[in-house]
Amino acid sequence: MMLIDLIGIVLAIFGSGLAVYSLESTSNVRAVFAAAGALLVLSIQYWMIGLWPLSLLQLALVASDLVVIALGSSTLYEEVRTWERGFATSMAILSMMILLLSLLPRVTGKSFTTRILIPLSPEMAPYLLMHGLLLITGALALAAALKLGGGDEE
Amino acid sequence: MIFGVILFTSIVLLAVAIYGLISRDNPVKMLISFQLMTSGGIGIFAALLISGKSTFYVQSGQTLGVLLVATDLTTEAILLAALLTMVKKLGIRRLNDLSRLRG
Numbered sequence: 001m002m003l004i005d006l007i008g009i010v011l012a013i014f015g016s017g018l019a020v021y022s023l024e025s026t027s028n029v030r031a032v033f034a035a036a037g038a039l040l041v042l043s044i045q046y047w048m049i050g051l052w053p054l055s056l057l058q059l060a061l062v063a064s065d066l067v068v069i070a071l072g073s074s075t076l077y078e079e080v081r082t083w084e085r086g087f088a089t090s091m092a093i094l095s096m097m098i099l100l101l102s103l104l105p106r107v108t109g110k111s112f113t114t115r116i117l118i119p120l121s122p123e124m125a126p127y128l129l130m131h132g133l134l135l136i137t138g139a140l141a142l143a144a145a146l147k148l149g150g151g152d153e154e
Numbered sequence: 155m156i157f158g159v160i161l162f163t164s165i166v167l168l169a170v171a172i173y174g175l176i177s178r179d180n181p182v183k184m185l186i187s188f189q190l191m192t193s194g195g196i197g198i199f200a201a202l203l204i205s206g207k208s209t210f211y212v213q214s215g216q217t218l219g220v221l222l223v224a225t226d227l228t229t230e231a232i233l234l235a236a237l238l239t240m241v242k243k244l245g246i247r248r249l250n251d252l253s254r255l256r257g
Contacts, residue, residue, distance in 0.1 A: 008159040016166040019190055023174040028182045035186040038167060039193050045160050046200065054200055057223075058193065065189040069182060 004048060011048075015041030036066045157204050164197025179249040181237050188233060192226045 015038045022034035043058035167190045174187030196219055203215025240246050244255075 002155075005155040005159070008156045012159045012163045012166075015163050016170075019167050019170040022186055022190075023170060023178060023183060028180075031183065031186060035190060038190065042160070042163055042167070042193055042197055045156070045163060049156050049160070049204065051200065051204070054196075058196070061189070061193060061196075069185045069189070 008045060008048060011041050011045060015045075032066065032069050035069070036062050039065065157201055160197055160204075161201040164194045164201065166194075167191070167197065168194030181240070181247070181249060184249065185233070185237075188230070192222065195222050 018034045018041065019038040022031045022038060025031040025034060039058065039062045043055050043062060046055035046058055171187045171189075171191035171194060174183055174190070178184060178187065199215045199219040199222065203219070240252070244252075246252060
């Protein structure tokens with residue numbers, strides 16, 4: 001067994017644990033961040049085998065999902081202050097990961113190009129863009145509508 | 155080995171997501187479950203894509219992956235709209251409370 005396999009197994013167990021914890025946690029803040037962590041583990045696993053387009057796709061999904069779920073949760077349960085701190089940390093981590101991933105081909109050089117097994121289809125990009133745009137628009141609409149609606153109820 | 159690990163992670167994510175969708179009535183947990191399910195599905199297609207020896211599997215994996223992202227997009231929009239209506243118009247914050255709509 002190689003080191004990369006061992007790291008993969010540890011990541012798989014860690015990711016599975018985070019996914020289960022995200023459903024069992026009583027706090028919405030912890031639940032959302034645990035789910036984001038589980039999705040991030042999948043992104044790291046793609047990166048480990050050299051499927052970096054899919055890794056970036058997964059990273060984009062994590063970022064957009066985090067925004068949508070967090071905005072919905074913060075407007076539903078009014079945990080705004082906790083979210084502000086959490087967002088700053090998570091966005092910093094995600095930005096660092098995107099930077100690291102984009103620097104990767106330069107760092108690893110030729111050995112990296114041999115590790116890209118199958119590149120993703122170029123048709124993936126428009127779908128990803130549509131997905132991100134819709135999620136962000138939906139999140140903003142949801143946040144605005146919930147804020148307006150919440151005032152009437154309480 | 156690592157391909158098997160990705161497949162394992164994807165299947166666990168999918169299983170946890172289905173459990174969450176069935177057993178939780180919190181809308182946030184429902185959104186989380188939905189996203190876990192999507193990522194698990196993409197992971198399974200990626201495993202299909204990676205492990206395929208012929209171009210048929212590669213094309214199938216990519217097509218199914220793109221199809222899943224597109225389906226996720228539309229379902230996410232419907233889910234957000236339903237959640238929005240549920241909270242704004244009906245004033246309901248727990249999914250189980252929707253049962254009173256039966257009258």
